[in-house]
Amino acid sequence: MSAELAGLNKCPVCAETLRRHRYARLASIIVNPKNHARLDAFLNDVKKRNWAEVLRFDEWQGDADIIELYGIKCPSSLFALILIRSPFELFDDDHILETECLTRNESATLESVTTKKNWKPLP
Numbered sequence: 001m002s003a004e005l006a007g008l009n010k011c012p013v014c015a016e017t018l019r020r021h022r023y024a025r026l027a028s029i030i031v032n033p034k035n036h037a038r039l040d041a042f043l044n045d046v047k048k049r050n051w052a053e054v055l056r057f058d059e060w061q062g063d064a065d066i067i068e069l070y071g072i073k074c075p076s077s078l079f080a081l082i083l084i085r086s087p088f089e090l091f092d093d094d095h096i097l098e099t100e101c102l103t104r105n106e107s108a109t110l111e112s113v114t115t116k117k118n119w120k121p122l123p
């Protein structure tokens with residue numbers, strides 16, 4: 001896992017600690033400095049909740065930064081999205097680029113399209 005979600009210690013939805021919450025890695029994309037258009041398209045699909053596109057990305061490369069998208073499932077049944085940049089340099093820490101809370105409708109949709117994901121409990 002991405003260093004305990006890059007130090008996230010409060011749920012963006014309920015502002016409580018992350019006990020009783022679950023998380024899943026939804027997607028990851030390699031950051032290619034020569035091809036920002038691809039990353040922009042991915043981030044735009046995240047914004048538009050275009051899950052069919054977003055969930056296709058499951059990339060990893062040992063010598064490149066990646067951007068990972070995690071979902072957090074709050075006991076309130078609402079979801080949050082966390083975008084984390086994960087550098088390949090070991091001395092660089094993962095850091096959170098953005099957190100976003102989903103509406104009730106968006107949360108229900110995300111839940112229905114990610115039933116096959118492994119939603120793991122947070123400590």
Ligand SMILES: [Zn+2]
Binds near residue numbers: 021
């Ligand atoms: Zn919560």
